[in-house]
Amino acid sequence: MIDRDRIRQLLAERREGFSLPQAFYVDPAMHETDIKAVFETDWLFACNACEIRKPGDYLTLAIGENPVVILRDRDGQVRAFHNSCRHRGSRICGHEKGRANRLVCPYHQWVYELDGSLINARQMPADFDRSEHGLKPVHVEVICGMVYICLADDPPDLTRFREAVTPYIAPHMPERTKVAFEMTLIEDANWKLVIENNRECYHCAGNHPELLVTLVEFALPNDPRGPAEFKALMDRKTAKWDALGLPHQPADGGEEFRCIRLPFHEGAVSFTMDGGPACRKLLADFTEPDLGSVRMFRVPNNWNHFLADHIIHFRVLPLSQDKTAVRTTWLVHEDAVEGVDYDIDRLTEVWIATNAQDAELAAVNHAGIRSMGYQPGPYAPSEFMLTNFTNWYAGKMAAYAGSPTPIRLAAE
Ligand code: FES
Numbered sequence: 121m122i123d124r125d126r127i128r129q130l131l132a133e134r135r136e137g138f139s140l141p142q143a144f145y146v147d148p149a150m151h152e153t154d155i156k157a158v159f160e161t162d163w164l165f166a167c168n169a170c171e172i173r174k175p176g177d178y179l180t181l182a183i184g185e186n187p188v189v190i191l192r193d194r195d196g197q198v199r200a201f202h203n204s205c206r207h208r209g210s211r212i213c214g215h216e217k218g219r220a221n222r223l224v225c226p227y228h229q230w231v232y233e234l235d236g237s238l239i240n241a242r243q244m245p246a247d248f249d250r251s252e253h254g255l256k257p258v259h260v261e262v263i264c265g266m267v268y269i270c271l272a273d274d275p276p277d278l279t280r281f282r283e284a285v286t287p288y289i290a291p292h293m294p295e296r297t298k299v300a301f302e303m304t305l306i307e308d309a310n311w312k313l314v315i316e317n318n319r320e321c322y323h324c325a326g327n328h329p330e331l332l333v334t335l336v337e338f339a340l341p342n343d344p345r346g347p348a349e350f351k352a353l354m355d356r357k358t359a360k361w362d363a364l365g366l367p368h369q370p371a372d373g374g375e376e377f378r379c380i381r382l383p384f385h386e387g388a389v390s391f392t393m394d395g396g397p398a399c400r401k402l403l404a405d406f407t408e409p410d411l412g413s414v415r416m417f418r419v420p421n422n423w424n425h426f427l428a429d430h431i432i433h434f435r436v437l438p439l440s441q442d443k444t445a446v447r448t449t450w451l452v453h454e455d456a457v458e459g460v461d462y463d464i465d466r467l468t469e470v471w472i473a474t475n476a477q478d479a480e481l482a483a484v485n486h487a488g489i490r491s492m493g494y495q496p497g498p499y500a501p502s503e504f505m506l507t508n509f510t511n512w513y514a515g516k517m518a519a520y521a522g523s524p525t526p527i528r529l530a531a532e
């Protein structure tokens with residue numbers, strides 16, 4: 121763990137608009153600080169509610185040293201608990217996902233109901249109070265099918281985020297989807313480099329040939345780098361989306377989140393190698409396959425694409441200072457049939473290739489930052505979302521370190 125004085129010192133060295141001081145990325149002791157300052161205080165994307173569709177379906181994950189189980193209870197509610205037995209603390213659910221009628225600790229078989237209450241503790245004395253030993257709850261919010269959890273006692277307010285993104289995402293009806301494919305990559309990079317890499321497409325032209333078959337690399341409708349053809353494309357597509365009542369203008373998420381609908385290249389409708397649909401059965405009741413992509417992210421650990429025919433969620437969890445788990449899930453309409461409506465390879469090939477390229481870029485970035493020659497470098501104008509991210513991160517660290525306000529020095 122890095123002590124608070126050292127954090128304050130590193131924040132004082134930081135320059136806004138520049139990559140962070142080296143220790144934030146590579147010091148092994150910073151991992152625990154990041155977990156405490158960021159991952160134990162904020163809402164984290166966990167999964168889609170369709171992954172725990174039926175009562176007893178559960179999914180597990182770990183936030184630093186905190187194993188968590190997320191499940192669907194008998195009333196259909198999504199709940200989350202610390203996955204730690206109230207007897208002597210054993211982890212209860214060991215599988216990444218599954219279905220259970222009740223949760224039974226493997227150690228001495230204490231039995232918990234799906235609402236977390238302890239219903240059986242064999243051989244305990246008659247005066248043992250089971251009601252005092254239920255599983256400890258973790259805060260849960262489900263927003264347009266996306267399950268967010270928060271370990272903090274007093275979680276931040278998600279109202280602004282919920283209200284801003286719902287009009288963009290709800291029409292795609294994520295609650296009527298299923299997971300077609302999932303994969304987890306363990307990247308050899310600090311989690312902040314994984315996020316930074318996601319927040320810019322400055323690197324796309326040199327690294328993502330598959331993605332750029334369809335993806336337009338400009339991040340704003342009025343991107344100053346955008347040629348006249350991009351502006352004409354935006355005008356054509358937004359007229360169509362306006363007619364369909366689908367929002368597209370950037371939402372005002374500040375440093376916390378971003379939500380915008382952007383077009384694919386003319387003639388392309390999905391992330392495929394020919395630009396055609398990846399799933400014939402469109403989401404919701406859409407009949408128009410060309411809805412571009414709602415690009416939504418929220419700090420600290422998630423980004424997503426919502427298309428007419430599928431949804432992709434990305435979830436980032438730090439494992440150590442130089443190891444990060446990136447889980448990608450591809451969701452299609454719940455009634456879509458594999459082999460008939462969609463083919464897994466066609467659905468996934470662009471982002472499997474892109475994820476591998478991004479993993480390599482993040483690893484190489486991390487390796488270079490280890491150098492004694494590393495010095496924080498300036499973000500390009502198109503990397504404005506990295507400035508937002510590092511400002512947000514510095515704010516979290518300042519709050520943790522007890523600084524009244526984030527310490528920033530103006531960029532030169
Ligand atoms: S630690 Fe779970 S039953 Fe003993």
Ligand SMILES: [Fe+2]
Nearest residue numbers: 317323328478
């Ligand atoms: Fe990338």
